[in-house]
Amino acid sequence: MTKQHSSKSSARDVFSYLLLIAMFIVGVVSFLTLMFQYINIQFPDQLDYWYREGALQAIRGAISALIVSWPVVIFMSIFIGKDLRADTDKQHIWIRKWLLHLMLFVASITIIIDLITLINYFLDGELTTRFALKVVCVLLVAVASFWYYLWELKRDPGAPTRVTMGAAVGSSVIIVLAIVASMIVVGSPSKQRDVRLDQQRVSDLSTIQSSIVGYWQDKEVLPENLAVLEDDILGYRNPMDPESGVEYAYLVTGDLSFQLCATFTTEADGSVDEIRTVMPMMYYDIGGNFNTWSHMSGYTCFDRTIDPDRLKDGLVY
Numbered sequence: 616m617t618k619q620h621s622s623k624s625s626a627r628d629v630f631s632y633l634l635l636i637a638m639f640i641v642g643v644v645s646f647l648t649l650m651f652q653y654i655n656i657q658f659p660d661q662l663d664y665w666y667r668e669g670a671l672q673a674i675r676g677a678i679s680a681l682i683v684s685w686p687v688v689i690f691m692s693i694f695i696g697k698d699l700r701a702d703t704d705k706q707h708i709w710i711r712k713w714l715l716h717l718m719l720f721v722a723s724i725t726i727i728i729d730l731i732t733l734i735n736y737f738l739d740g741e742l743t744t745r746f747a748l749k750v751v752c753v754l755l756v757a758v759a760s761f762w763y764y765l766w767e768l769k770r771d772p773g774a775p776t777r778v779t780m781g782a783a784v785g786s787s788v789i790i791v792l793a794i795v796a797s798m799i800v801v802g803s804p805s806k807q808r809d810v811r812l813d814q815q816r817v818s819d820l821s822t823i824q825s826s827i828v829g830y831w832q833d834k835e836v837l838p839e840n841l842a843v844l845e846d847d848i849l850g851y852r853n854p855m856d857p858e859s860g861v862e863y864a865y866l867v868t869g870d871l872s873f874q875l876c877a878t879f880t881t882e883a884d885g886s887v888d889e890i891r892t893v894m895p896m897m898y899y900d901i902g903g904n905f906n907t908w909s910h911m912s913g914y915t916c917f918d919r920t921i922d923p924d925r926l927k928d929g930l931v932y
Contacts, residue, residue, distance in 0.1 A: 635691040642790075645677040652670040656671075693783070723757075819863065823841065856878070871923070883909055
């Protein structure tokens with residue numbers, strides 16, 4: 616008598632396929648995001664002034680998502696494959712067919728939206744190289760995803776195959792290479808912390824500079840030291856170095872000139888990409904020089920001179 620297998624979906628089947636499809640979607644979207652932003656950095660558009668910091672943040676988020684989601688995809692694929700080999704009738708359960716088709720549907724919608732977005736960017740004057748590389752990435756992911764899951768729906772789960780292992784190894788190698796390449800651009804976590812600390816130092820110095828200029832506008836004399844800038848009523852306290860907690864150095868060098876100093880860990884050339892995240896928007900409105908906060912690693916001083924004619928109407932910069 617032939618043993619009859621149940622074709623009903625168990626709670627474990629539902630959980631397994633839902634987790635697989637969710638992590639697959641996260642992985643595909645994260646991989647495309649990673650590749651798109653890497654291309655944006657390697658082939659920058661000079662008309663996109665603010666791209667880099669946003670691209671680096673997107674890369675960090677995509678790397679984090681891939682490190683977590685893709686191992687889950689691999690594990691669940693292996694787990695479901697073993698379950699199918701143990702009970703080949705499970706290839707007919709509704710949750711498998713519906714969710715695999717749903718996976719193809721969601722992936723196709725994502726790819727269609729990406730292609731529409733890319734075409735829109737192209738029509739808006741997007742760089743041809745960037746456009747071509749992004750289209751290639753989308754098409755490769757589309758072809759690989761559709762081919763694999765269509766094959767998965769049609770294959771005999773009881774027949775031996777090397778396709779699943781080859782797909783797991785191949786996709787993992789590609790993702791690891793993409794992550795490594797992107798981390799070279801983003802930098803190590805310790806370097807990123809140093810960059811953020813230095814950005815905070817520049818932001819602190821900018822705040823102190825504004826307070827000094829405001830003090831001069833009120834009293835027409837530079838403060839003798841930073842302590843006189845503090846105000847209990849306004850609730851203002853001078854920022855301290857975010858790492859060491861020591862006070863920033865301030866030195867009066869003339870009736871209208873002074874120095875602000877800090878110890879930096881990294882080097883910054885004062886470009887828009889590095890300065891924009893820490894400077895007040897008011898700074899851009901008056902056409903400030905972005906290189907005013909460029910610095911080397913180590914102890915760096917910034918010379919400042921107040922122009923009375925420029926500040927006579929109360930403009931602070």
